[in-house]
Amino acid sequence: KIIRPAVITGRLSSVPGNLS
């Protein structure tokens, strides 16, 4: 089953850890 076939641009999708 192909969930997404083979196939870009937003902001909503985060910093991956603590910065301080």
Add this chain to the structure above:
Amino acid sequence: MSLPVLHLKGIIVELSFRTGEQISTEQYLQLQRMCNEFMTQNVQWKPSRFNARTAVDDGGLMLFNSYTGALAVFGPEENQQVVALLDARPDDPVPESSLSLQEQLLQHGFLVNAATDELKQAEELHQSVQQQNSMHLVLLATEACNFRCFYCYESFPRATMKNHVVSGLEAYIQQQAQSGKLQQLTISWHGGEPLLAPHVIEQLSQSFIRSCDQHGVLYGAEISTNGYYLSRERFEQLLDWRVERFMVTLDGSEEVHDARRGLHGGGGTFRRIVDNLLSLKDVQRPFEINLRVNFDNSNLEAVTDFIPQLTEWFADDPRFKVFFRPVGCMGGENDLNLSVCDDRTKDRKIWEFNEAAIAQGLTVSSFISDILLPTGAICYAAKPNSLIVGSDGKLYKCSVAIDQENNQLGQIHGDGSMELDLDKMALWTTSGEETDAKCQACFFRPACQGNHCPLYRMRTGNRPCSYEKRQIKRTLRTLWLQSQSEEVK
């Protein structure tokens, strides 16, 4: 490979790269399929270096390729054949019974021609990020906020976007659209709380839509809002202004949420946000609302207990999706008091929450699969065609480090002209895989290019791997569970 096939392959490669902007994705994929049909019979192949795989509960196998973005599930009866094809040596004969599977693996990029230079392909993908035919602007409609969330890193020094900035943005986009070079414009409405300044969103949206429609530019927008002013009337206006994706945060039950995300000056916010969200279920139009849940050590149990409540409210409407993220110390005034989870707890809980949500009938955010697209995990701060515009017209790359000197790139003026420090721009756009051999060799390279978060790399010196990449097997399992859940529904 026989000469005629080599010749055909050469033509196809030339077509897709030299005239890439003129052929549609459909045409491109059709050419690729034709190419694969010939290749299946005539060439040696190898597994792509950009594959990731995980076993799933029914004995099947989930495959992901970060260069093509393909996601595929194989049943238990196909599992062994697929593994054999992926682990075979290039000159191993392929059993007749595996030929159709092999063709599928080629079509979606899990197998590639043994002569393919995949690192070169990754470099070419990196070059495509430099193209200037699409633009992404993060606009701070206001930098004020009516909330005072205890983990927030913002300091709210400026209020509503100035008139000269609004007119400057209108002129700038009109000029860009008119130039004929711009094909796509994406706007992220942000703040502060952007819905404190709906008149700014209205004026700019209408102007952008007019300019884009007039010149054939594809336009779309998204918004991050605390949800307090997201009434049904306001929501439908935003849909009219082509805002398609929303993010609203709920951190647990009323008591838990209100203690973390209260009003400026005191007062709860949960009840009003939930009432607003529930009223939107009656809107008969397409949209996506991501319900973000921020967690730390102090609300881990509360989040687990909150999932059934979210299920009761939103499981019957897949336009509402859930998105779990750990709280981090980002330089906010309350950083020393935050009970942030350690890295192992963060990595474990994100996927535990997602799996619990799916098991109870909720839909997980499309952000997860978006991050797995080619270039999908690159931060906007690392893209040359992306800028943040502050309410006073200041230009930034990163929305988390507004006060950082090398993040203040210039200014937009009332006539649409911009002053932009290109040396500072380069600090953000060239700090990824270019100088990191581990990133260059990573299976996730086409998705993030070592640039998921340039700020994190600058501040800590560590690789900014995304949560999805760090736990790729759990990520793939989540997407598999989601696809199983959709089948049942």
